[in-house]
């Protein structure tokens with residue numbers, strides 16, 4: 521996929537990038553911004569102002585993608601369902617009614633600016649399985665070649681609790697890295713990441729730029745979610761990890777104002793999460809964004825240092841193995857303090873991994889009776905976070 525806008529490097533220490541630095545932008549819109557539950561329907565004036573901003577970016581030659589929540593919220597408002605949690609079948613059926621309305625609303629709003637919308641509904645398996653991931657990626661690429669704006673949501677009508685993203689923050693991040701976007705904008709009912717949850721701690725201050733997602737940053741996220749949207753700050757930080765390790769910058773900004781993208785462009789309040797400077801291969805982006813790692817490998821400090829020097833993860837450095845995984849599955853790699861330092865595709869199943877854990881690679885054949893791979897995770901199959 522190519523981009524017609526020339527970028528200057530947005531990675532300047534401590535300085536927030538400008539919206540015009542980016543050539544391919546994914547904008548995630550939360551349910552509570554879009555849907556007026558009391559009045560029943562969509563907040564038309566607000567949507568028109570957002571779409572005007574999107575159309576401006578599109579006119580300047582940028583590729584624009586929208587990840588829109590609101591299927592369930594719109595469906596339940598059209599059906600006038602009572603407040604409170606919905607049973608699975610109810611939310612699936614509400615999404616079926618809401619999604620068709622949502623698609624029409626986006627198509628009409630973009631159409632008023634001469635822009636064609638294309639709807640994509642994805643399930644978790646569409647991004648977790650490499651073949652389907654590549655498929656979805658080429659569809660997006662073709663839509664962008666045609667200058668259409670993909671409007672993406674989870675296929676909530678078939679998603680069940682076990683097999684769903686559940687929140688569109690992580691879905692947005694997954695889509696952004698899949699589409700090789702250079703920026704993900706999360707429009708939400710909060711204008712950024714605060715040093716503490718602002719509703720609880722009045723001395724909390726907004727952090728304008730996060731260069732790396734460290735354990736301290738994670739601790740600031742708290743666990744709040746608004747009534748309509750699924751994603752609290754925690755899922756936004758998870759989204760930030762997926763995006764930034766996949767080479768996509770991310771910005772969280774308030775969508776409670778009209779022209780929310782113009783506000784970001786004018787330097788309004790927001791938190792920017794900067795991506796690593798070095799390019800990430802497409803395969804590594806996919807590994808970095810795996811949402812359902814099947815297990816966890818906890819490693820010692822020496823192994824952490826070796827990985828940071830670009831080495832593969834050897835069995836000798838592994839202190840603990842958790843989870844039921846098969847060879848080739850995605851697993852989390854944690855340091856001695858438990859902090860996630862990366863993700864990778866493991867070369868052994870859980871049982872064999874347990875048997876060779878802590879042993880030098882030369883002993884593998886003796887223990888397993890076959891000559892297996894030297895590394896538990898080869899460096900080509902490993903993506904380190906920035907922490």
Ligand code: GLU
Pocket residue numbers: 550551588589590591592593615673674676686687688689748749750751
């Ligand atoms: N996919 C859900 C919907 O469209 C929204 C998930 C979220 O709010 O993050 O209703």
